[in-house]
Amino acid sequence: MKVIKSLKIAAVALAASAVTLSASAQDNTLLGAGSTFVYPLFSKIFAEYGAKTKVQVNYQSIGSGGGILQLTNKTVDFGDSDAPLNDEQAKKMGAPVLHIPMTSGATVITYNIPGITKPLNFNGKIIADIYLGKITNWNNAEIKSLNRGVNLPDLPIVVIHRSDGSGTTFIFTDYLSKVSPEWASKVGKATAVNWPAGLGGKGSEGVAGLVKQTPGGFGYVELAYAVQNKMAYGNVQNKKGKLITPTISSTSAASNVELPADSKVSLTDTDNPQGYPISGFTWALIYKEQKYNGRSAGKAKEVLKLLWYNVHEGQKNCAPLNYAPLSKSALKVAENILKSATYDGKPIL
Amino acid sequence: MKNKRLDLSYSQMKWETMFRKLLIFMAALLVLVIIGILITLIIESVPSIKALGIKFLWSKTWDPVQNIYGALPFLIGTLLTSFIALILSLPFSYSVSIYLGEYNPKGWLSNLLKNTIELIAAVPSIIYGFWGLFVLVPVIRAIEMKIGVAPYGIGITTASLVLAVMIIPYAASLGITLIRMVPASLKEGAYALGATRFEVIRSVILPYTRTGLFAGVLLSLGRALGETMAVTMLIGNTTSIAGTFKDLLFGPGNTMASVIANEFTEADHTEYLSALVELGLVLFFVTVIINLIGKRIITRFTQH
Numbered sequence: 001m002k003v004i005k006s007l008k009i010a011a012v013a014l015a016a017s018a019v020t021l022s023a024s025a026q027d028n029t030l031l032g033a034g035s036t037f038v039y040p041l042f043s044k045i046f047a048e049y050g051a052k053t054k055v056q057v058n059y060q061s062i063g064s065g066g067g068i069l070q071l072t073n074k075t076v077d078f079g080d081s082d083a084p085l086n087d088e089q090a091k092k093m094g095a096p097v098l099h100i101p102m103t104s105g106a107t108v109i110t111y112n113i114p115g116i117t118k119p120l121n122f123n124g125k126i127i128a129d130i131y132l133g134k135i136t137n138w139n140n141a142e143i144k145s146l147n148r149g150v151n152l153p154d155l156p157i158v159v160i161h162r163s164d165g166s167g168t169t170f171i172f173t174d175y176l177s178k179v180s181p182e183w184a185s186k187v188g189k190a191t192a193v194n195w196p197a198g199l200g201g202k203g204s205e206g207v208a209g210l211v212k213q214t215p216g217g218f219g220y221v222e223l224a225y226a227v228q229n230k231m232a233y234g235n236v237q238n239k240k241g242k243l244i245t246p247t248i249s250s251t252s253a254a255s256n257v258e259l260p261a262d263s264k265v266s267l268t269d270t271d272n273p274q275g276y277p278i279s280g281f282t283w284a285l286i287y288k289e290q291k292y293n294g295r296s297a298g299k300a301k302e303v304l305k306l307l308w309y310n311v312h313e314g315q316k317n318c319a320p321l322n323y324a325p326l327s328k329s330a331l332k333v334a335e336n337i338l339k340s341a342t343y344d345g346k347p348i349l
Numbered sequence: 350m351k352n353k354r355l356d357l358s359y360s361q362m363k364w365e366t367m368f369r370k371l372l373i374f375m376a377a378l379l380v381l382v383i384i385g386i387l388i389t390l391i392i393e394s395v396p397s398i399k400a401l402g403i404k405f406l407w408s409k410t411w412d413p414v415q416n417i418y419g420a421l422p423f424l425i426g427t428l429l430t431s432f433i434a435l436i437l438s439l440p441f442s443y444s445v446s447i448y449l450g451e452y453n454p455k456g457w458l459s460n461l462l463k464n465t466i467e468l469i470a471a472v473p474s475i476i477y478g479f480w481g482l483f484v485l486v487p488v489i490r491a492i493e494m495k496i497g498v499a500p501y502g503i504g505i506t507t508a509s510l511v512l513a514v515m516i517i518p519y520a521a522s523l524g525i526t527l528i529r530m531v532p533a534s535l536k537e538g539a540y541a542l543g544a545t546r547f548e549v550i551r552s553v554i555l556p557y558t559r560t561g562l563f564a565g566v567l568l569s570l571g572r573a574l575g576e577t578m579a580v581t582m583l584i585g586n587t588t589s590i591a592g593t594f595k596d597l598l599f600g601p602g603n604t605m606a607s608v609i610a611n612e613f614t615e616a617d618h619t620e621y622l623s624a625l626v627e628l629g630l631v632l633f634f635v636t637v638i639i640n641l642i643g644k645r646i647i648t649r650f651t652q653h
Contacts, residue, residue, distance in 0.1 A: 063614035088618045158501065163586030163607075165615025188414035191615040199501060199601050200586025202611060209482050214490075214502065 027298040032059040034067020034080030045314040079285040082167025084264040099283040106223040106251040106279040108233040123237035124179025133197030160219035163200025165191040171280040175268035224322035240273040250276040251324035394627035418624035426602035431573035434512035442520035450528025470518040478582035481511040508584040516569040523565035527558040567643040581607035
């Protein structure tokens with residue numbers, strides 16, 4: 001009997017402490033969910049932000065689609081996606097959603113040809129034709145004409161793509177759709193597509209593993225992943241005909257073009273002559289009208305302050321982690337979008 | 350005066366009923382979970398069933414962009430990898446069962462071997478996936494180069510080989526226990542009639558344990574049908590169906606479980622998500638059908 005009594009007391013005490021905890025933590029804890037791509041950057045920024053402001057941000061990297069779903073269900077304060085909402089997703093949200101660019105990332109072309117150490121050059125047509133299964137050997141004349149002086153071997157190309165749905169695939173297929181009409185009509189762009197050729201590897205590590213092991217392997221991964229794992233990656237010719245090495249600065253340059261006010265734009269095949277052509281934003285997503293589900297004005301303010309911090313002070317964390325900081329024009333658009341958020345119809349910032 | 354003996358028996362009786370109710374509740378709960386899963390799968394796949402109908406089962410294209418979905422390549426991949434793995438694993442699981450059940454049923458070596466085999470089942474499947482990717486794939490690639498098929502290294506064969514290793518313990522573990530339980534009087538009777546050890550195994554032990562051994566095989570097959578992580582890392586994940594038998598066997602493919610695992614998180618429109626759930630429903634039915642066939646075979650065997 002005594003045991004049960006003391007257990008009861010403990011339970012009551014626990015419940016009471018939980019109540020007080022949740023009351024005090026209400027405005028100080030923000031919940032986010034979405035893109036796995038941005039997770040390393042976010043966790044760094046949020047740790048820093050937490051130390052400065054005592055606001056704890058809990059971000060769960062469950063994938064862009066999951067983040068959008070969580071925001072639709074209003075279980076998180078903000079989501080993050082590597083692709084803008086599609087029509088169906090926007091409709092399900094039920095209210096206007098703001099897309100705020102957080103950073104951009106590049107997708108690089110990686111390959112494995114024994115004996116070749118110099119970075120190879122590619123253009124959109126070659127990459128598309130390889131993924132369409134039309135160019136099947138490394139000694140192809142088109143590849144050779146872009147890589148004079150490189151002794152390309154007679155070796156079959158083993159095409160490797162992501163097998164899981166991914167923002168990286170979205171950016172990559174978006175690029176291919178722009179540079180190759182055939183790709184656009186036959187395959188199209190999505191987080192997962194009906195690949196005409198090649199093998200699928202699960203995750204960046206799956207693609208990287210297959211490329212590294214297979215002589216003649218050809219695949220795509222995020223720049224950060226390729227750099228951290230010391231993989232060979234090629235230069236890609238952009239719209240202005242320049243061969244661009246994927247770097248943080250050439251990725252930032254890709255977004256330094258005139259951007260639409262809602263920032264929902266694909267950065268691939270950029271007009272900027274210095275820009276790397278296969279890159280894209282990742283967007284934080286919030287409801288434009290922050291008064292919903294009985295949220296307090298304080299909480300809405302905290303969310304906006306956090307995202308404001310992300311696009312300003314937070315940006316210095318990008319480069320060390322191989323993310324591309326927002327370009328000048330992207331920052332300006334992001335600021336305007338954040339200022340357009342409202343609480344009960346009144347601007348928050 | 351109070352009769353303590355009566356009190357005790359009353360509480361004993363109460364416990365008896367309670368225990369029986371608890372057992373029924375637990376069993377019913379499991380059945381409810383399975384029925385719940387089935388209902389959820391059916392409800393969630395309604396949009397896809399409406400849009401695509403029955404041809405979902407034999408259509409070959411899986412194109413999320415055009416909203417065309419067909420399960421055939423994955424159905425083939427699932428059945429092919431599972432049955433190849435089963436065939437490869439059977440000689441091993443039966444040998445292990447017979448050796449540890451009959452030849453060496455006691456002692457430290459026997460226990461060590463039995464525990465080691467059961468440990469195979471405890472290794473996380475991602476470990477098998479990486480082991481396959483970095484150890485097995487180069488070996489397979491070298492073999493593929495010799496026999497003149499495209500040297501991808503990954504594909505149906507590689508996935509089946511790793512699956513075979515993974516499912517051995519399920520059949521073996523059950524087999525060992527069953528063979529150890531064969532009554533000594535039966536075996537001694539056979540020996541007394543002059544049977545050799547092999548003859549005892551063939552005509553006493555195996556017939557006696559046949560049902561159980563087959564149930565172990567079914568357990569292995571069930572595991573192979575649903576295995577996801579290791580398979581998706583090794584199968585190559587392509588939806589096209591190879592033209593020739595050689596390419597089908599050695600080339601890349603895909604399974605239902607692996608497509609679901611790959612694409613579910615980022616499936617961004619209703620029909621796509623629903624098609625993936627329908628794939629789960631098909632996998633559910635495939636497992637049920639195979640189990641029913643298995644049960645049929647068991648009854649047929651035991652009647653003879």
